[in-house]
Amino acid sequence: MALAAAVALAVSGCSQPAAPPGAQIVVTTNILGDVVRQVLGDQATVTTLMQPGADPHSFDVSAQQAALMGRADLVVSNGLGLEEGLAHHLDRAASAGAPMLVAGDVVDVVPYSAGDAEGSPDPHFWTDPAAMLDVVNAIEGAAGRIEGVDAGKLAANASSYRAELAELDAGMAAAFAALPRERRALVTNHHVFGYLADRFDFRIIGAVIPGGTTLAAPSAADLHQLSGAITSAGVPTIFADSSQPDRLVQVLAKEAGLQVQVSELFTESLTGPDGEAPTYVDMMRTNTQRIVQGLAP
């Protein structure tokens, strides 16, 4: 059977390979890719465009992946300006008639509270699991409109994943509540925790990269000012993201008179299956543990 299929493929030469089973769903970020897989289970082939450990602000896709988006039963993207390198491909897929779900359209958007992007919509909604619950509901709705998707299975998967997210949320709330209020202060390499701060009552002291994107650079004066803010807030640990070089965070940590630890988090991307953040829930649990460890008195 396998041999016959291989021969048939070889003979047919340039024809398209057979489509994989189930609904075809293309997802931009690997965080949303995991969430879509949890909700759809084995009812869909989920293609995630962003590689593990990549930077969602700057990754690009191949021509083949772009074509796949246009033919998909559903394209799921983060939106709110996150996928800067992908905007034209998403526009093209939408014009090709692919059903689109933009996660940022279904969450309560929190604007950036500081930095160069202050006031503009923050795309990093996934740092609040309650926002991800809204996205799960929207994925369930959109997947239910795909022909061949079994409604009963879909509802069962979605509700068991909602329960998992509710448990995650409760765990995060309990872990952060154990930190003294004055210790709930965050410094990161770029502004990634606005939603988490809003939800769990943290102050954002600042970010090494002043804008909302990773595609900006701080001046020496910016770094010096941030180091002053860190000292006056008494922040013991600053957080770097694993998907970006931590050079700037290290430069900041060496500012004169600054005594801080640097801890690595998974804020922008999942890891591969052998890493510490292979799923969205794992990523959030690992980060919660490290934030609490880094900021506890």
Ligand SMILES: [Zn+2]
């Ligand atoms: Zn980001």
